[in-house]
Amino acid sequence: MTVSDQTQACDIAIIGGGAAGVLTAIGVLRGASGALRLAIVEPQLPLGRGVAYATRHPEHLLNVPAGKMSGFPDRPDDFLDYLVAQDAFPGVERDALAQAFVPRRHYAAYLRQRLQEAVEASPAQLDVRAARVVSLEKQADGIVLQLDSGQPLLAASVALCTGNALRPLPARGAGAVPPGKRIEAWDFDAVQDIAATADVAIVGSGLSMADSVVSLTATGHRGQVHVLSRHALLPLPHAKGPAADYDPEPLLAMNLRQRVRALRRHAAEAAPRGIPWQNVMERIRPLGQALWQSLSFDDQRRFLRHVVRYWDVHRHRIAAPVHAQLTELRRQGRLHLHRGRLETAIAEGACVHLGALDPGRQPFQIDAHCVINATGVEMRAQAMRNPLLQQMLGSGAARPGPHGIGIDSAADGCLLDADGIAEPRVQVVGSLRIGRLWESLAVPELRGQAQQAARSLLGVVA
Ligand SMILES: Cc1cc2nc3c(=O)[nH]c(=O)nc-3n(C[C@H](O)[C@H](O)[C@H](O)COP(=O)(O)OP(=O)(O)OC[C@H]3O[C@@H](n4cnc5c(N)ncnc54)[C@H](O)[C@@H]3O)c2cc1C
Structure with a gap:
């Protein structure tokens, strides 16, 4: 693609406006020493929500205590300061709040407030585009991003912050199960809309399953809940107690x-x-x-x-009250844990039949009124259903990370192309770096990466 007259230009473009994108943008705004055009391209506004913080529901808690969720390595209490300044939990002492697992919705609001403050204090200008980037092309004079809104955007440097992709339901026939009966766990409102008397099958037994179960409980769900997973391991709770003191x-x-x-x-x-x-x-x-x-x-x-x-x-542990809810539902005989591999999903009348194989390869069936896909984050780059990543992998601008997970990046976060050559104008932030770093999903990692990426993006522009 050649750069046409229609192409708009900016100095730095950030692809994805979830936590990683917003933290990177704040780093750029704070680090900018002169006029600079920064763009965030994100189809799902408002900013800061991404997958994790898009939930409006108070029962969806952070799985990290508030005191450890600062977005900035140099201000470790920043999220706590925000909650206190907002008087978000009147009557709760600051120390107790630091240990608390607060609703995730506060985090998106926190990110947006810090972004707004950074915009006001910065000589740089922020432009937010409500669009999805569908291709990235390296050219001599910059990186050209094609947006699904039609217009190309030319940037001197780019941060790739496209975050988490949901695994599809791994069953033959899943595509034919109609939407009301096949619900994605990250569609938090759809989970809340499940009828109180419906029997529900949840595929996957991790954190997204826990989110779905607490949502069902919050809406007064009375039906049976069947959880199916290959290993039938439920998330374990956080615990209080003295710190361990061995040398790791x-x-x-x-x-x-x-x-x-x-x-x-x-x-x-x-x-x-x-x-x-x-x-x-x-x-x-x-x-x-x-x-x-x-x-x-x-x-x-x-x-x-x-x-x-x-x-x-x-x-990846859960807050103790969430774990207690799961335990209580099992004790009441309402939550059933099945160990097996999902094979088929067939909708028939008011029901969905899930066919599975147990560890001895014996078939068994779960019947429910709907199935929730809680299989979690897709790590394999080739399987992420993101047209931008498919285009980058297909064109050789990127290659899968080690073991085929995420996409490959150098130690300083630069994108590596199909030949392993670093592109200093493109920084990769967050879960896409999983193959190289493994721990690259949660805020304690994102904040450091975002700061490093911001410095590097500004360096290219300078
Ligand atoms: C359900 C859930 C709960 C979690 N809870 C916690 C927690 O309590 N604490 C914690 O530290 N971590 C938690 N995490 C980890 C979480 O991944 C990070 O905290 C953080 O949300 C990741 O942010 P991100 O911006 O990298 O990705 P995402 O939140 O996935 O955001 C990526 C954004 O990029 C956009 N995007 C994707 N492709 C394109 C494209 N081609 N063009 C433009 N935009 C694009 C998407 O629309 C999305 O908004 C949780 C994760 C999940 C899934």
Whole structure:
């Protein structure tokens, strides 16, 4: 594509206006020392919501305590300061608030407020485009983005912040199940609209399943809930207790098997001292990326094949009240956990029949009035149903990350093309970096990446 007269230009373009895009934009606005044109291209406005923070429902809680959700590495209490200044929880002491798992909707509002403040204080100008980027082309005079609104946008540097993609329901026939009976877990309003008496099947047993179940409970749902997943592992709760004090550094020199054994030993030694295993896991949280990068390629593959399910439930924990709700529903006999692999989904009359195979490959069937797809985040670049990423992979502007997950980026966040050559004008931020970093999804990682990306984008423009 050639740059036509219709092409609009800016200095820095950010693709995606979820948490990663907004934090990167704030970094650019704060770092700009003169007039500069910044554009955010995002189809789903208002900004700051993305997938995680788009929910309006108070029962959907952050899975990280408020005190650890600052968007800025140099202001660790910033989210807490925001909540206090808003008087969002009157009567709750600041210390208690720091430990609390607050509704996720506050986070989008927080990001927007900090963005607005950055716009007001910056010499740079922000332009928000309500559009989706469908292609990215590198040219000598800049990066040309084609928007689905029709107009190309030329930028000197670009941040790719396209975030999370939902896995499709992995069943033959799923496409023929009508929308009212096949609901995506991230369509939070559709989950709330499920009839109170409907029997519900949920495919996937992770955090999105937990979101769906608490929504059903909040709307007075009285039907049966069937949860189907390959390993039937439910998310585990956060716990309070003294911090673990072992030295995690030696783990970096161990292979995967040794690390698993060492962590089990640390947990066993901590328990008699009243230290919960959760805090043993917390101790390695700051080393997440280093732990991944110091594993051999083969051990990374073994981890993805054999360990990741167990890692997920121990690492991505839920607030204790949410866990208590799941436990209570199971105790009442209303939430049934099935271990098996989904094979088929067939709508018939008022029902959806799910056909599955148990671990012994014996078939079984779950009948419900609707099915919720809670299979979670798609990590494989080729399978993400994002036309921009498909175009970039197809044209050789990008290549899949290690193990085929995410897209490939250099240590400084620059996009790597199909030949592994770094493009310093394009920064990758967030979950797309998963293959290189593994820990690259949550705010504690995004804030550092966004700051680094902003510096790099400004450097290109300078
Ligand atoms: C249900 C859920 C709950 C979570 N809870 C927490 C939590 O409590 N704490 C925490 O730290 N992390 C949480 N996370 C992790 C979460 O991924 C991050 O905190 C954060 O939301 C990721 O932001 P992001 O901008 O990278 O991605 P996203 O939130 O996915 O945003 C990406 C944005 O890019 C846009 N986009 C995509 N493609 C294009 C395109 N081609 N052109 C233009 N725009 C495009 C999308 O419309 C979207 O708005 C949660 C994740 C999920 C899925």
